[in-house]
Amino acid sequence: MIDFINFYLIPGIVLGSIYALGAIGITLTFGILRFANFAHGEMMTLGAYLTLTMMWLTGWHPLVLLPVAMVLLALVAVGVDQVFYRPFRNSPAVVVVIASFGLMLMIRSVTQFSWGAQLQAFVPGIQRPTIFFDVLRLQPKHIIIITSAIVLMGIVHYLLTHTRIGKAMRAMSDSPELARLTGIDTELVIKATWILGAATAAAAGVFLAFDSHVSTMMGFQILLPTFAAAIVGGIGRPYGAMAGGLLIGITEELSSYPWIGDVPLLSPGYKAGVSFAIMVAVLIWRPSGLFRGRVF
């Protein structure tokens, strides 16, 4: 039982928190800008590399540098939006999706060119877990990731429900036409969306790197499960993204637990497939996602 918690449940919650943070950005972009942003995974990667570079320069802990990485990535996102997406503002969604795909390849090339394609690590060597009550093995990094993710999701919730711009974001997600008629500055809302999306992407990237390693493919590798999380939760629903992320992260890890006998139920190689199986199952049961997202 304790092995179940130590080696499956806790890593599942960690992975789920990372998916959840990534999925928030995807679902916000989908809800407000109305397209599936394929470059979001690359934003996570970029966030991790920016943090790594600052670690080389300052020697500080990644968690301390995370806020700086968030700001830098937000600037990148707003800049990219102005230069790259703004001309497509009135284009059909499919054009913007393809554009984001192109942007994904560009950002990846820039990262590979600047930092090299080899694996890097935030913290070299193996971290020793802290053992609680003789049996509960918690690695400090896992505690940090889970608590920071909870705090960040709390902040996202506060922004969306208690601030003027956050409410305007939800309003625009409901109806861009009515938002304009109401006098909401839609360009400002779009900027806010990119900033919030980039900040959560930076966190997802840094936590993922903190949990394993930094590589130029890391964001792309979790992009599809993150999409699955956003869809499971309901497109355009930030709370759905959080719930969907946790659901998919936890089930992915639990799928390799030896539920029957003492061999893993599924080989860990099938983990990626699990997220899509969950997505299909949830959508059959509830076609618009857990939190009743947008239907197209």
Place this chain on the structure above:
Amino acid sequence: MTVLELDNVTGGYGETEILHGISLKVDPGEIVVIIGPNGAGKSTAMKSVFGLLNLHGGRVMLDDEDITNTPPEKVVRKGVCYVPQTGNIFPNLSVHENLEMGAYVRRDDFSGRLDDIYQIFPPLVEKRNQPAGTLSGGQRQMVAMGKALMLEPKILLLDEPSAGLSPKYRGEIFKVVRDINEAGTPILMVEQNAKQALGIADRGYILVDGQNRLDDTGKKLLANKEVAEMFLGGGSVPAKKTAARKTKPKARAKARGKSKQ
């Protein structure tokens, strides 16, 4: 002085021209109603005020200021509020948040205005924390109008506020429209329920095929024989009136249902 004036406006969506020279005006304190058959350009005329279509000619004046082709977000800031016929609330925002969004362009303290709105629409008080999309049609219409009133607009534009409502709510909405007007806001309204609308209107315009056909006071239009034949379901003979009234809403609802499919 005139609050709002359309002067020989022509225009439409893209290349198609829908309005072929419409002129109308709203004076301070007035309720002005636009009626006309389907496709006459009633809603389009209203949208032309709001910069929602390409005007090829003519002028839109607000308080002697030319606002022709001004984008909607700027028209709002000038004190014009528009309640579209459909999609006029944010369904996932609570009633209270919808009202707050109505005051989005206000930077001052609008809590007093919120209290006023809840006084105008008492049913909204207990629904204030409910998502607006879960409300009934009549209550949604109240949210939409309340949201527009948050700005204390110079003029309120209403596109078919009574569409799709039960007769009970329809009467209530018309009463609210009159109350809002009596509190000092001029109103320009497009309506299908011509009789009720003209009943509360100071003046009315009848549009046909994107052009002005008739304009007069509400009372005179109600008594006009041509208007009666076109919109009020037969002549204005008192005995016939009640019969027409009974069958009309249903028939109209049917026709609307069909046109939507």
